[in-house]
Amino acid sequence: LAKTTQPISMxxxxxxxxxxxxxxxxIATNDYITWYQQFPSQxxxxxxQGYKTKVTNEVASLFIPAxxxxxxxxxxRVSLSDTxxxxxxxxxxxxxxxxxxxxxxxxxxxKA
Amino acid sequence: xxxxxxxxxxxxxxxGQSMTLQxxxxxxxxxxxxxxxxxxxxxxxIYYSVGAGITDKGEVPNGYNVSRSTTEDxxxxxxxxxxxxxxxxxxxxxxDGSTNPTQYFGPGTRLLVL
Numbered sequence: 064l065a066k067t068t069q070p071i072s073m074x075x076x077x078x079x080x081x082x083x084x085x086x087x088x089x090i091a092t093n094d095y096i097t098w099y100q101q102f103p104s105q106x107x108x109x110x111x112q113g114y115k116t117k118v119t120n121e122v123a124s125l126f127i128p129a130x131x132x133x134x135x136x137x138x139x140r141v142s143l144s145d146t147x148x149x150x151x152x153x154x155x156x157x158x159x160x161x162x163x164x165x166x167x168x169x170x171x172x173x174k175a
Numbered sequence: 176x177x178x179x180x181x182x183x184x185x186x187x188x189x190x191g192q193s194m195t196l197q198x199x200x201x202x203x204x205x206x207x208x209x210x211x212x213x214x215x216x217x218x219x220x221i222y223y224s225v226g227a228g229i230t231d232k233g234e235v236p237n238g239y240n241v242s243r244s245t246t247e248d249x250x251x252x253x254x255x256x257x258x259x260x261x262x263x264x265x266x267x268x269x270x271d272g273s274t275n276p277t278q279y280f281g282p283g284t285r286l287l288v289l
Contacts, residue, residue, distance in 0.1 A: 095276055097276065097277060097278075099278075104283070105282065105283070106179075106265045106267070106280030106281055106282055106283055107218070107265075107267075107278075107280050108280070109277050109278070109279070112276075112277060150217065150218075164220070164234070165210070165217045165218040165219070165220075166217055167216065167217040168217050
């Protein structure tokens with residue numbers, strides 16, 4: 064199982080760029096890396112997914128080095144509404160029984 | 176397109192009672208999942224299904240059962256409820272588990288066992 068390690072919490076100010084790094088040293092060849100965002104009393108929401116190099120969408124960028132043993136979620140110009148828990152998820156699910164694991168996540172607190 | 180829906184939103188159970196948490200998705204996804212989330216913690220996988228008629232255990236399956244008779248529905252059954260099962264339960268679905276593994280979550284069911 065590809066276990067992930069993230070910082071427990073991070074603080075930032077509005078307008079800053081926030082980078083959250085996730086370590087996944089035993090990532091498998093066919094594993095994808097996915098990041099989710101969770102607000103209190105809600106289910107996690109998909110942010111971005113990648114396999115290698117860099118992926119960018121309208122809300123975030125995901126940087127994955129060549130060895131894929133870590134990944135960095137980048138949130139440009141955060142606002143107060145970005146205060147949430149961010150989860151890094153690595154793995155695939157198939158009939159062979161491989162299971163995705165959510166770690167404890169990173170609590171991001173954005174201050175005014 | 177409602178996505179993933181869960182019922183009930185909140186339930187209080189007495190120790191030893193049983194109940195079924197309902198989960199339905201209308202996205203024609205093959206994979207479905209049940210997670211539990213304890214206060215301040217991450218999500219733990221209880222059971223998952225890769226298609227109708229196929230289910231498998233996750234990290235914390237003890238005390239729960241599931242079935243998947245249709246693509247749309249994936250109910251979670253709690254037998255003999257215990258205080259340790261007090262948690263928020265999330266159902267999720269994904270198109271598949273490899274090339275399209277993005278999971279879409281329901282709003283959750285908050286369960287209190289007293």
